[in-house]
Amino acid sequence: MATLDTKQRIKQAATELVMQYGIRSVSMDDIATNLGISKKTIYLYFKDKDELVDEIVDDIIVNNRYECNADRGRAENAIHEIFLVMDMMAEMFTAMNPGILFDMQKYHPATYRKFLKHKNEFLYNVCRENLERGKQEELYRPDLAVDILCRYRVETMFIPFNPDFHQSLKYNLAKIEEEIIIHFLFGLVSIKGYKLVMKYWQQRESKKN
Structure with missing residues (x-):
């Protein structure tokens, strides 16, 4: 359940950032910073x-x-x-x-x-x-x-x-x-x-x- 929650949190944060700033302007670093997690954590759930x-x-x-x-x-x-x-x-x-x-x-x-x-x-x-x-x-x-x-x-x-x-x-x-x-x-x-x-x-x- 924790794994699913983390993945959903990443997607939700990424969606909000992308909707506001566009796809190109949002980096994996931006998403990690927004969530207060490491970029490595994101790559556990998404290969890129x-x-x-x-x-x-x-x-x-x-x-x-x-x-x-x-x-x-x-x-x-x-x-x-x-x-x-x-x-x-x-x-x-x-x-x-x-x-x-x-x-x-x-x-x-x-x-x-x-x-x-x-x-x-x-x-x-x-x-x-x-x-x-x-x-x-x-x-x-x-x-x-x-x-x-x-x-x-x-x-x-x-x-x-x-x-x-x-x-x-x-x-x-x-x-x-x-x-x-x-x-x-x-x-x-x-x-x-x-x-x-x-x-x-x-x-x-x-x-x-």
């Missing part, structure tokens, strides 16, 4: 930084799958599901370093391919099921080209991580993602759906004040 990053991303993917499925299950309708996703993204992205995907792609390519598989398969299917549900509920336009829009959505979800994009903006990732997803949502909805979007949006804004 690449393995540690890979396990961190595995955990993030598992957690993301769980949260997406939970949101889908408790959503009142397709639009409500999008607002639940917005809440999840706000919590996840508020303090996230936008350079994290660039670092992963450049320095941990195998892990990045794993992330791409999650994006292109799981997240794509989550979007597709939401659009089909919204059409059935008559909240989205009946003429939506679902395949095109889902591919567009999963790509735009990660545009803010592009250095050329985020470096020219003063907003954090959470705010940028919120603007992108609301823009996307207004392009989907029927008149009936528009009224529901405004209802959820006003409820969301009132909670902020």
